[in-house]
Amino acid sequence: MSELRDKNGLTEKEFLAAYRPGDYEKPSVAVDMVIFTIMDKDADNYRRLPEKELKVLLIQRGGHPYLGKWALPGGFVEPDETTEQAAERELAEETAAEGLYLEQLYTFSDPHRDPRTWVMSCSYMALADSSRINVRAGDDARSAEWFTVSLEEKLIEENRTGDSVKKKTALNLVLSSAQNSLCAEIIQEQCRSSSGTKNTYKISSSDGIAFDHAKIIAYAVQRLRGKIEYTDIALNLMPELFTLTQLQQVYEVILGRELIKAPFRRKYGILAEPTEKTTSDEGHRPSRLFRRRWL
Amino acid sequence: MSELRDKNGLTEKEFLAAYRPGDYEKPSVAVDMVIFTIMDKDADNYRRLPEKELKVLLIQRGGHPYLGKWALPGGFVEPDETTEQAAERELAEETAAEGLYLEQLYTFSDPHRDPRTWVMSCSYMALADSSRINVRAGDDARSAEWFTVSLEEKLIEENRTGDSVKKKTALNLVLSSAQNSLCAEIIQEQCRSSSGTKNTYKISSSDGIAFDHAKIIAYAVQRLRGKIEYTDIALNLMPELFTLTQLQQVYEVILGRELIKAPFRRKYGILAEPTEKTTSDEGHRPSRLFRRRWL
C-alpha cells in the first residue's frame, strides 16, 4: 500500500522518520474566551420583574502591555492539545463551571495585534447560566469582573453605484460594571463589487479594553444575535427551571429590542418543556416553570 | 498617559523594548483554501439546459506525506501578513483570478493532523465564477484539477433521554473528476446535555484525500448550504450575465434538492437586476439575462 517512494526514493515512513521541521518563524497561538452570561438588574419595585443584562467576563491586566486595562480571559495553546481543549482548560481555570456551551468564533491574525510579538488569537464564545457559575478568585494579582454589554450598530455611510456597494457601520461597544466603564468604537467597512468583496473591522477608539479585544467582543455579540433566532443556543444561558417570560427577556436583551409575547411563545415555546412547578410570592399571578427541551 | 509602571518599575515602552519572546514550542499555521465554482455538465440534448455541478479545486501531492493523494491548495502564513492576506496570496498563486469572494471557515487544530509536525489550519472558502477563473498550470510537478462535489448527510443513530440528546450523522463525501474518484466518510457526533455540548467530527475513512481535508471540504459545503438561503453569497458563483433559471440551478446543486420556480423567483429574484439582453439560439423561448444587484 504505502510503498510509494518520492523523488528521493524514500517511503512515507522513512520520510517522516527523517523529517525535521524548518527553522522559519512561527506565530504563537492563543485562545481568547468571550464568556457570556445573563444576570438580573436590581429590581426597583417589589412586584415588578427584574430586568436582565448580558454580561461578559473580563480580567484586569497586571503587567505590560495594556497594564491596568481589561482583557478577555485566555492563554496560549499548548503543543499536545487542540484549540478547543485549550479553551476548555482556560474556562475551567477562570470559572468553576465545566461543560459550558463552547463555540469557535474566528481567528484574528493581524501580526501587530499584540505589541510584544506575533500572536494569533483563536477566539471562542462560551455561554453560562449565571446561577451555576463561580468566577474563581484570581490566583495571582489580577481581578476578574462581569461587565454589562451593550453593542449598537449604526450605518454611517452608504455609497452605491451600479456595480458596487460600500457601507460603513459604526459598532459602539460599551462595557460597564459597578466600578468601571469601558467603551470602544469599531468601524466595519464593507466593500462589495465585481472585483471582490472586502469586509474590514478597525478599532477607531478603545478606552480601557486591551489588545483588539473590543473587536472580538463585538464579533461575539453579532454571532450570538445571529444564532439566537434560528438555534436553541439561548437555552444555554437559562437556569434549570425558568419561565417563558424570562426566556423572552433573554432574547430581548440580546437582540436589543422588544418582542411580542404571543408570537414569541409560538416560535420559541417548543424549546422548553412545562414542569408541574410554578413561581410564587411575586405579587401577581404565578408563572409556570419550564425546563429545557433537548431537540 | 502611558506612564504607568509595572512591578519591575518599567513603562510600557521600556517593557516592549526589552521584551524577548519565550522559547516555548509554537505551531506552524497554514491556510487551506476550499475554492468552489459551478460548471456545466455536458448537455446530452441540443435544446435541453445543461445541468450544473459544484466543483472544488484540489492539487495532487508531489511529495510525502500523502504522496499522490489530493489536497486543498494552501500554504503557510508568513510573519508580516494576516491569514486573510495569506489566503489571497495563495488564491492568486493558484488561480489567475483576483478579488474572489473569501470567507474564513474554521481553524482546525488537532496536533496530529499533519504527521510531520504541529500545524494548525486556518481554512477559507473562496467562491469563483468559472468563466473568469483560470487554474494556473502547476509551476512545479504537481497538477491541479476540479472535482465534482457531492455531500450526503445521513442520520445513523439517535439517542434521546429526558435531559440529553446524542446524534450520530454520517457525512458521505464523494469527489470525482474525469480521471479520479475520491471519497471519505466523516462521522459527526453531537452530544448535548446539561453537563455540556460536544460536537466532534471524525474521519472514519478517507480514500485519496490528504490530511484532514475531507473534513474541511465537508465543513465548507455545510457552511455554503447554510448561508445560501439567507445571504446573496450564491451570486459570487454567477457570471456577469445570467438567467434566473441558471441561478436556480446553482441553488439546487448546492442544496441538493429541487426548488419550485415561482416561489424561488419571488424570494431570490431581488438579488438580480434585469438587463435588456436575452439568450438566443437555444431551441426555445429566449430568457431574460440578469446581472447581480448589489444590496
Add this chain to the structure above:
DNA sequence: CTAATAGTGTCTTTAAGACATTATGAA
C-alpha cells in the same frame, strides 16, 4: 380592590409551497 404579570384567542399581514396557464423561438 389594585398593580402587575400570566396565558390565550383571534384578526391581519406576509411569506412559502404547489400547480397551472400562457408565451415564444428554433428546428
Add this chain to the structure above:
DNA sequence: TTCATAATGTCTTAAAGACACTATTAG
C-alpha cells in the same frame, strides 16, 4: 407543429405581527 423552457397568475398553507381580553396572585 413540436419540444422545451420562459414567465407569471393564483389558490392553499403556514408563519409572523399586533393587539386585546381574561386569569391570578400578594398586599
